[in-house]
Amino acid sequence: MLLKTILWENNRVFILDQRRLPEKEVYIECSEATMVAEAITSLAIRGAPAIGIAAAMGIALGALKIAHRDFPSFYRELIPICDILKRTRPTAINLRWALQRMKGVCEANKEMDVEGIKEHMIREAIAILEEDIETNRMIGEMGKKLIRDGDVILTHCNTGALATGGYGTALGVIRKAWEENKRIKVVATETRPLFQGSRLTVWELKKEGIPLTLITDHMAGYCMQRGDINLVIVGADRIARNGDVANKIGTYTLAVLAMEHGIPFYVAAPISTFDKTIHSGEGIPIEERNGEEITTIFGKRIAPEEIMVYNPAFDITPHRYVSAIVTEKGVIRAPFENALRCIWGEKDDL
Numbered sequence: 001m002l003l004k005t006i007l008w009e010n011n012r013v014f015i016l017d018q019r020r021l022p023e024k025e026v027y028i029e030c031s032e033a034t035m036v037a038e039a040i041t042s043l044a045i046r047g048a049p050a051i052g053i054a055a056a057m058g059i060a061l062g063a064l065k066i067a068h069r070d071f072p073s074f075y076r077e078l079i080p081i082c083d084i085l086k087r088t089r090p091t092a093i094n095l096r097w098a099l100q101r102m103k104g105v106c107e108a109n110k111e112m113d114v115e116g117i118k119e120h121m122i123r124e125a126i127a128i129l130e131e132d133i134e135t136n137r138m139i140g141e142m143g144k145k146l147i148r149d150g151d152v153i154l155t156h157c158n159t160g161a162l163a164t165g166g167y168g169t170a171l172g173v174i175r176k177a178w179e180e181n182k183r184i185k186v187v188a189t190e191t192r193p194l195f196q197g198s199r200l201t202v203w204e205l206k207k208e209g210i211p212l213t214l215i216t217d218h219m220a221g222y223c224m225q226r227g228d229i230n231l232v233i234v235g236a237d238r239i240a241r242n243g244d245v246a247n248k249i250g251t252y253t254l255a256v257l258a259m260e261h262g263i264p265f266y267v268a269a270p271i272s273t274f275d276k277t278i279h280s281g282e283g284i285p286i287e288e289r290n291g292e293e294i295t296t297i298f299g300k301r302i303a304p305e306e307i308m309v310y311n312p313a314f315d316i317t318p319h320r321y322v323s324a325i326v327t328e329k330g331v332i333r334a335p336f337e338n339a340l341r342c343i344w345g346e347k348d349d350l
């Protein structure tokens, strides 16, 4: 059965609190958009597609609370709620994409009464969740051909059901290969500073019975040098038109290592992760998080007080290190922009 990361029920949003995993499976019940915003900021829900879904549901919750009955006043009150949700995490494009889609639904139905618009918004938010699961399954389908029987696959951070509406992107490709009886093994990096690998990826893989080995982030190079890894597959938070990829801090290091050792480096992401407006990775904003995420572990201080700390949550992997990007529309390779222009309908042929 698919794990439910987030769900809409009786005009409430239920979010599986990922900060508590793997010890406890508890849901946060949100009745206000600001509660969803707080869940996103504090990483109770994380992963690019999952925060997009959360934002869509958050804005639907916000809409329900607006009392105005005329469209202009309703919309005027909706925009600041959208902005609160948009500001929660700057790197993942999915969040903006989902909010844009929700605003589109309002505008397309502005002739309708406000209660009708609210209904449309709820339906759209649920559709975003359901479509994401379908998209992930397609990514798995497209990506499975990259995985051979017996492969040992290194992955970073968490890109599974928890990071999406369900199934996962990079982990979805791994899941699909496993479902097709390929005898694969996964090497998961713990993913400092917040351990999305050791807490979440390992938890998901173990539930599926997929063989796994956990390593610390800095062991990846040694494992590759020994010939222990056949391929690397990761997710993405935003991809520029030229194929430069923003993903969890440490991804760039893995990509450089993979190239040095002649190992394919794949990225799996939905088309909604590509930012049409950004030409290269330099234009992607990188979220900087609180230094306490590094100086403390689960509330216990491990570094001396009053020190300088730098905590970028993501990095940029230049496209030259990316062997291919697996999307729901197919596996695309360099030059990425040409393939994307075809997918976006900006160009008739490759």
Ligand code: MRU
Binding pocket: 046, 047, 048, 049, 092, 156, 157, 158, 159, 160, 163, 164, 168, 169, 170, 196, 234, 235, 236, 237, 247, 248, 249, 313
């Ligand atoms: O800070 P996080 O945990 O939200 O970072 C998540 C990642 O970097 C994932 O690799 C990315 O969002 C893709 S999830 C399918």
